[in-house]
Amino acid sequence: MNIKTKIARLLHQEQTEAEKKLWGYVRNRQFENLKFKRQHPLKEYIVDFFCAEYGMIIELDGDSHNQINQKEKDELRDKHLRGLGYYVLRFENQMVFKNIDVVFKAIQQAKTKQDSYAEERKKQLEDGKKARKGHLTPALSPRRGSSTILSTKILSKPQKERLLAAGLGLVEYNAIEIDHLDFELETGYDNYIFTSQNAVKSYTKKENSENRSKIKAFCVGKKTASLLKHHGFSVIETADHATDLAQIIVEKYGDRAFLFLTGNNRRQELPTILEKNNVQYKDIVVYETHLAPKRFERHFEGILFFSPSGVQSFTALNSLEKATAFCIGDTTANEAKKHTDNVVVANKPTIENVLVQVVKHFSADTH
Template structure:
């Protein structure tokens, strides 16, 4: 019998009190019909709880995990598992006894974030793909004879993936980034809001449910950001393709007003600089955090799809771009890519679909 399976069985018989308590809530699909396994082997690890369908891993940490050496081991392990597409949730043991409802909330939120994982898993199971042996890290193509393979630094939606795969090109995808929404106080004395990403909008909507959205004026970057804002009742004052253009618009049309700028921890300096330089009053709130998830690839891809400067920073930590063609969703992303390569193609419009079309057209033309 596999040694890992033997160890897992032994651990199941010797659960901690916190593990027994949480298992009583998870077993038999008691939480949102999610099926969890306990003490489950994945790669070289054994995780406390694992939801196969959505790729959710739950770890319960006692005092031992607070030791410096163990904390570093946990961090490296989490990075590896995240690079395979899994969502890692870590809780101190006491949370299970003192705030188990909060634990449930995190699990349910993780399920929503892993919808693309679940869809992809169903697709793989249906096709009996060999890639299921690699824990759903996809390497797909509808044309087995294609020698061209493109890497996407984010997991694509089923419709986006279908668009790409029907071209006959090979596709490998993974998430180079993980987004964490921050539950921070959001001032309620503003009428004008600046959004430079969909993530900022999603975090804002999650933690501002008491606000009257019809009273909020939105200044945003990107058509998809605008679409999410409109769906939720905000009034769109301006939409531009990049932050610099948005700053110029604010200076020319609304310089004497005050703004709340909702952003992430890795936001760029261009917009704050131009607002400060022109004495525009604004308050900045970091409402989400971007975590880099570096992953090493022992191969060279014909092309790499980049969707943000942060995605490039994540990829470059373990790999080189120099021998691949970099497809960038916009000029800001391309500026970051130029630090490492001069082989760059920029999407005509800053959308994922347009970026995919650019890659398909290029390789069809040069195949």
């Protein structure tokens, strides 16, 4: 028995009143069918309550946690655990006795946010069973001596198959999370600018289909255009880059007023060009991008990046070392170049073209 297990067993016997109270609520899948373990060893820590299925941690704090030094330790510990993909909930002991409904609601919200974690864990467990039966999936079993790459975005099945057909090993995760916001639209605008699919998704989540046919959409990217058309929008102009779209608007539609639906981390090129040329526009933040750092204990020959935020998320807890960074565009590449000189940029700003560059790069290495 290792030392952490011994300590955990000792803590079992010395639970605080708050821990005993909460354990009475959540043990044996009584709450939301979640299976919690108490005083569970996890990495170099022992956490108060842990749900492996959803990667959820609950910590209950006594008065000692209000001390400055302890608060700093707790923050570093939580940051490390979140970087590993876990969701950390921290409550003061009194919350269990006075506001248990708040605790329950926070656990429910955490469960929803960790749905993708649970799905990925289920997939990994299923793959592990196949491996034990001698049927390891191609993504986990590349050809001997071949390279393994990491995608900072979950790929579609055809995209995965392209990489696997080239004999490459693949690991994937979502390096960023998107929150679609509740927002109020400005009236009096018929011309809308969409620079990402996320902006389209945010709009369609909020607004009904009756208004869409009246909107004249100007967008960046063929996939954004395709998504807009799928939802009944009239797409007037499409460009590969925001700067190109801005120039088209200035040259052909400079007398119009635009509503720009954007995220919280928008690039400044498009609004700068519009302002410089006195094109009237109003921007509304309709979604937020959050980093979801995750630490990896292994080396990858290539890392696939699809946004500057993806680079920031990965490098928050990992080093690019000798890996080649494959980037969807110049802005993403510029972020990657802060960490490595081994950067390959796609010829076109599409996921498919990033994959083309990956296959070409590693095919050349084998000849």
